[in-house]
Amino acid sequence: MNKQKIYIETYGCQMNLADTEIVQGVLKKNGYEFTNEAEQADVVLINTCAIREHAEERIYGRLGAFRAIKKHKPNLVVGILGCMAERLRSKLIEEEKIVDLIVGPDEYRRVPELIDNALIGEKGIAVRLSRTETYDDIEPYREDGISAWIAVMRGCDKFCTFCVVPFTRGRERSRPLQSIVNEVKSLYERGFKEVNLLGQNVNSYRDGEYDFADLLSAVAKAAPTMRIRFTTSHPQDFSDKLIYTIAEHENICNYIHLPIQSGSNRILELMNRTYTVEHYLERIEKARKIIPGVSFSTDIIAGFPTETEEDHKMTLEVLKEVRYDGAFMFKYSARERTKAWEMGDDVPDEVKTRRLNEIIELQQKISYEINQELIGKQVEVLVEDFSKKSKDFYMGRTDTNKIVILPKDGLEIGDYCIATIVRANSATLFAEKAEKIEKLPVLQNTYEKN
Ligand code: SAH
Ligand code: SF4
Numbered sequence: 001m002n003k004q005k006i007y008i009e010t011y012g013c014q015m016n017l018a019d020t021e022i023v024q025g026v027l028k029k030n031g032y033e034f035t036n037e038a039e040q041a042d043v044v045l046i047n048t049c050a051i052r053e054h055a056e057e058r059i060y061g062r063l064g065a066f067r068a069i070k071k072h073k074p075n076l077v078v079g080i081l082g083c084m085a086e087r088l089r090s091k092l093i094e095e096e097k098i099v100d101l102i103v104g105p106d107e108y109r110r111v112p113e114l115i116d117n118a119l120i121g122e123k124g125i126a127v128r129l130s131r132t133e134t135y136d137d138i139e140p141y142r143e144d145g146i147s148a149w150i151a152v153m154r155g156c157d158k159f160c161t162f163c164v165v166p167f168t169r170g171r172e173r174s175r176p177l178q179s180i181v182n183e184v185k186s187l188y189e190r191g192f193k194e195v196n197l198l199g200q201n202v203n204s205y206r207d208g209e210y211d212f213a214d215l216l217s218a219v220a221k222a223a224p225t226m227r228i229r230f231t232t233s234h235p236q237d238f239s240d241k242l243i244y245t246i247a248e249h250e251n252i253c254n255y256i257h258l259p260i261q262s263g264s265n266r267i268l269e270l271m272n273r274t275y276t277v278e279h280y281l282e283r284i285e286k287a288r289k290i291i292p293g294v295s296f297s298t299d300i301i302a303g304f305p306t307e308t309e310e311d312h313k314m315t316l317e318v319l320k321e322v323r324y325d326g327a328f329m330f331k332y333s334a335r336e337r338t339k340a341w342e343m344g345d346d347v348p349d350e351v352k353t354r355r356l357n358e359i360i361e362l363q364q365k366i367s368y369e370i371n372q373e374l375i376g377k378q379v380e381v382l383v384e385d386f387s388k389k390s391k392d393f394y395m396g397r398t399d400t401n402k403i404v405i406l407p408k409d410g411l412e413i414g415d416y417c418i419a420t421i422v423r424a425n426s427a428t429l430f431a432e433k434a435e436k437i438e439k440l441p442v443l444q445n446t447y448e449k450n
């Protein structure tokens with residue numbers, strides 16, 4: 001039996017958080033133990049992201065910190081997992097002398113073997129991408145909690161021209177529907193209250209005749225009092241069937257993350273996003289009609305190659321037209337191997353920054369206005385944790401994915417409640433009264449206080 005202690009740090013998207021639990025599942029089976037303190041660890045693993053240059057810079061910063069630990073603990077093993085490992089491969093070991101192992105997203109079964117080798121001084125690299133690996137038989141290591149992530153598909157075949165994911169995660173493949181349903185049932189029995197179904201492009205999920213809407217509906221039926229969330233949806237594949245499925249099941253949350261990236265059709269075409277602004281708006285309109293009270297968030301990239309002031313204004317217009325509840329907004333970052341890399345990174349950095357700031361400012365104003373409308377209304381909240389700022393308050397989320405800070409009012413973490421909103425800013429709602437409800441759902445949407 002191994003007794004080495006492992007410390008893992010995770011960066012990037014929710015898929016990486018889910019992957020870390022898979023890696024821990026694999027390690028646990030091999031007798032390893034975990035620690036939350038890097039200083040106590042025999043092995044330090046960093047699950048990395050490569051989406052933008054900045055994401056990788058942070059990892060280099062962390063490697064600096066581990067170098068300091070290794071100075072007084074020379075046997076410490078340092079490993080890089082995830083998308084940056086896949087992107088940079090042997091270069092990382094050559095350039096960063098403290099790195100002992102490099103493991104890409106499809107090779108996590110080999111982590112124990114590579115750690116064992118590293119412990120006797122042998123460096124190792126495993127970065128083969130697979131067309132079939134879904135880790136379906138691996139039981140993820142999850143501490144008891146409220147919310148769980150399940151990767152239902154892996155990889156991406158969309159090849160948006162700015163994006164490294166198709167290179168770092170390889171081709172699309174899905175887990176069998178029945179096995180996902182079984183996993184949700186066991187989470188339900190363990191007391192989890194929410195499950196997030198994950199994929200870079202979840203709408204491309206496929207298991208024989210079953211598509212993503214079938215999966216969503218099977219999961220919703222298997223755990224009728226659990227909240228079901230999913231991300232990320234691609235506008236091209238956002239079908240009517242999916243919209244009706246969300247509407248039909250009250251425990252599927254009325255929240256859709258639907259990245260638009262740009263409001264200019266010319267830029268969308270250069271991005272290979274495969275939809276037009278008109279198609280996108282039509283999908284939003286349809287969803288709003290069929291799912292009353294549905295909320296939307298999006299991703300925006302500012303300063304894609306050749307983006308003009310005109311294109312940028314069209315993005316601002318789309319934000320005004322859709323009125324998203326929230327958005328993740330980024331400056332374009334040129335990534336090697338992608339098609340856009342060859343287009344040249346011709347929008348000057350100060351222009352990108354200014355455009356990004358205009359986008360952020362507008363979106364914050366819209367989020368603020370939308371949240372103000374909730375003051376005086378009652379919302380249904382799942383209590384997820386203590387508030388970060390004070391243990392005297394709880395933090396929870398509405399069905400529409402808004403963060404609510406609420407009084408304890410005899411509630412426990414994991415309870416559902418009806419809370420009255422008394423204050424709001426662009427990112428958070430604050431509630432005064434909160435009343436426990438036994439079962440979800442009591443109300444599908446917010447309703448007027450009588
Ligand atoms: N699969 C998801 C998102 C993956 S990455 C989707 O298709 O929407 C999350 C977000 O990062 C993207 O939606 C995009 O807005 C942003 N992003 C990806 N590559 C980027 C790059 N090279 N520069 C800046 N932002 C990028
Ligand atoms: Fe990247 Fe596009 Fe795939 Fe999303 S859909 S992961 S942005 S290539």
Ligand code: F3S
Binds near residue numbers: 082164169
């Ligand atoms: Fe980053 Fe890889 Fe996710 S590049 S965003 S960790 S898929």
